[in-house]
Amino acid sequence: MTKQFSSYKNPSLAVDLVVFGYHQRELSVLLLNRKDEPFKNGWTLPGGFLQMEESLLEVCSRILKTKLGIDKLYLEQLYTFDEPDRDPRGRVISVAHYALINPRQLAVVAGSMANDVQWFPVNALPRLGFDHKRIFGQSLQRLKSKILYHPVGFELLNDTFTITELHDLYETILGIEIDRRNFRRKILDSEYIIATGAKREGLKNRHPDLYRFNKHLKQNNFQLNIPS
């Protein structure tokens, strides 16, 4: 244990963040290239230590703001990881969270991104430091199962979107093929997305085909029942 931790009587508390972004049928995660030991020059999830008087969500916001310049996004606590040897510097317990950012925010991030920050497709991750591979895996697992019973996938899309975009998102995240017409029927029958009345740029005769999430429905009835 290094000097940094020797004065603590409790384990240190940290948060780690799995930030998901989606673009053109690709789900990606944001990783950080470490400048310091341990895992110097290696990739890890962004994270940070909890200060006294700071809530977990505040730490998350602080990290996201500092590293990405982003304010509001979908954020959810995932799990608390406490293996005694998960951090070579000493006992650090990490409350992992995952975040979903939409295309607009993704663009902001891309514009101002430091060169130690990088997007990686979830299917092509580099080796990760600490126990971050496990944390990432569990996040992806959660995301996969959650989109089936909670309309959380919408957070990865623009405010308005086409059904095809939503369909592609689901296929990408779940990694399976979903019949386009059955998906359409299910999602429209549920009334969780509704037409905006608008049509895509350039379209002339087609019915309205831009949709948005219906915020007036209780989100807890959402149920897609797509086999995994």
Next chain:
Amino acid sequence: MTKQFSSYKNPSLAVDLVVFGYHQRELSVLLLNRKDEPFKNGWTLPGGFLQMEESLLEVCSRILKTKLGIDKLYLEQLYTFDEPDRDPRGRVISVAHYALINPRQLAVVAGSMANDVQWFPVNALPRLGFDHKRIFGQSLQRLKSKILYHPVGFELLNDTFTITELHDLYETILGIEIDRRNFRRKILDSEYIIATGAKREGLKNRHPDLYRFNKHLKQNNFQLNIPS
């Protein structure tokens, strides 16, 4: 903030436990009557602080062993609660877990139970100290949803049980009526429970009607799909 915490640079880490027991169509939770301030003489969930070098599950085991004299049981991490004012003594972050104990263990507990420990039916809880009402509520919520897609309810029953007992358990936990015959068909079709070949004491001509959980099936396919 009291002296006890003033030397820490990090928030303290604790665990709180929601211990569920089931008996005769009643789901109960184990509560502790506090001897000390804060909430002296009030009821709270059992809990304890994390020592350096101790894992979260170890703390849970330690508490359960000390307070209840019980060793092995179903234990699952629930959520980490971090509201800065959740503990009047100072900043304490609690990783809540919930546990399920079976009738045999419940009997052991009942036999050796200190008078500061008591079972309360989940529908008749006393006022709880700290933010424990919220923790309890979230545990019950989790239990309710989890038994629908994971065979976790079995942990509250004996090794062998009748379908009726299982049916009653589900009705009790979910707080709804479930058609006996449809429940039977679903649970038997799924093959998650199988006949033991034995019959209940005293029965003569009836088919085997004692069942046990089928451990040979992958538990992740369990799906009951009962409307809530």
Next chain:
DNA sequence: TTTACTTTGCGTCATAATAACGCAAACTAA
């Protein structure tokens, strides 16, 4: 503009899953 190709919205149909409920044999208690 014509032509060939792709995308999208809407519909059909066979099958599976589900909810509601009937019934008689096994069991229990008076």
Next chain:
DNA sequence: TTAGTTTGCGTTATTATGACGCAAAGTAAA
């Protein structure tokens, strides 16, 4: 012995689902 309850096993109508057809709308190249 009798009356009432519990339990196992069915049936049926309705709904949900998966698989797929098809034509209008849209796109891109000649």
